[in-house]
Amino acid sequence: MQDPRVLLDAESIKKSFKDNEVLKGVTLKVHAGEVIALIGPSGAGKSTFLRCLNYLERPTGGALSLDGQAAFVDPLKPSKTELLKLRRRVGMVFQTFNLFPHLSVVKNIVLAQKLNGLRNAKEAEDYALKLLGQVGLADKAHAKPSECSGGQQQRIAIARALSLDPELMLFDEPTSALDPEVGNDVLKVMRDLADRGMTMIVVTHEMKFAERVADRVLLLDQGGILEEGPPAQVFYNPTHERTRTFLQAVL
Numbered sequence: 276m277q278d279p280r281v282l283l284d285a286e287s288i289k290k291s292f293k294d295n296e297v298l299k300g301v302t303l304k305v306h307a308g309e310v311i312a313l314i315g316p317s318g319a320g321k322s323t324f325l326r327c328l329n330y331l332e333r334p335t336g337g338a339l340s341l342d343g344q345a346a347f348v349d350p351l352k353p354s355k356t357e358l359l360k361l362r363r364r365v366g367m368v369f370q371t372f373n374l375f376p377h378l379s380v381v382k383n384i385v386l387a388q389k390l391n392g393l394r395n396a397k398e399a400e401d402y403a404l405k406l407l408g409q410v411g412l413a414d415k416a417h418a419k420p421s422e423c424s425g426g427q428q429q430r431i432a433i434a435r436a437l438s439l440d441p442e443l444m445l446f447d448e449p450t451s452a453l454d455p456e457v458g459n460d461v462l463k464v465m466r467d468l469a470d471r472g473m474t475m476i477v478v479t480h481e482m483k484f485a486e487r488v489a490d491r492v493l494l495l496d497q498g499g500i501l502e503e504g505p506p507a508q509v510f511y512n513p514t515h516e517r518t519r520t521f522l523q524a525v526l
């Protein structure tokens with residue numbers, strides 16, 4: 276049974292870059308434990324939308340609530356405290372991994388916790404090792420990122436994001452820079468996370484993954500949600516001709 280609690284409420288999120296209106300008011304309620312696949316053509320605004328959800332990109336309109344509480348007193352003037360809090364609650368994994376090359380794998384994960392004032396050194400290291408086990412990389416703890424494959428580095432980046440105990444995880448095409456084989460290991464870790472009840476929004480072109488793992492698929496097109504529903508409906512019985520055309524191009 277799905278927990279009906281609305282974890283994230285994004286209300287009419289808008290974003291313009293100069294006079295280019297990229298998001299035209301996107302509204303999305305994400306329930307606790309829900310997995311959402313966000314699909315759509317290149318340039319549709321998928322990354323921009325995800326980045327707005329943790330204010331890596333500042334929306335030009337709209338509002339965010341977490342667990343029924345506004346994330347910002349004034350969404351146009353976020354305070355530093357509000358930003359830190361939001362970013363800790365909403366974790367993000369990017370296409371590129373951005374690990375610190377001079378630090379060992381475990382130290383990368385310890386550092387993230389330290390920078391966020393979480394746990395003492397010993398507890399942070401124990402937690403990092405536990406998370407590395409969870410993503411299947413306990414044996415890489417003391418390696419340098421450069422000694423790990425792209426897929427392993429992405430799993431490390433996932434462990435790093437998890438070390439902040441996020442309530443919601445955002446993934447922006449986490450496998451698109453990887454070979455399919457190692458990409459599958461990353462998708463498996465994500466599927467495990469979903470099975471453990473993590474709430475997730477995943478921007479992806481992996482339609483099989485979306486079909487298997489997502490509770491809901493959203494198609495973003497030209498800065499708005501064109502189509503939304505359970506995977507089977509969006510993939511096999513879409514409402515819009517535009518959705519069919521997009522799916523034919525990617526399937």
Ligand code: ADP
Nearest residue numbers: 292295297315316317318319320321322323324
């Ligand atoms: P998607 O992830 O769906 O491919 P993006 O969100 O990356 O799309 O981009 C949507 C649009 O926003 C594109 O037209 C892109 O050029 C524009 N855009 C994204 N980021 C910026 C930025 N930092 N400055 C200016 N324009 C941007």
Ligand code: MG
Nearest residue numbers: 321322323447
């Ligand atoms: Mg993108």
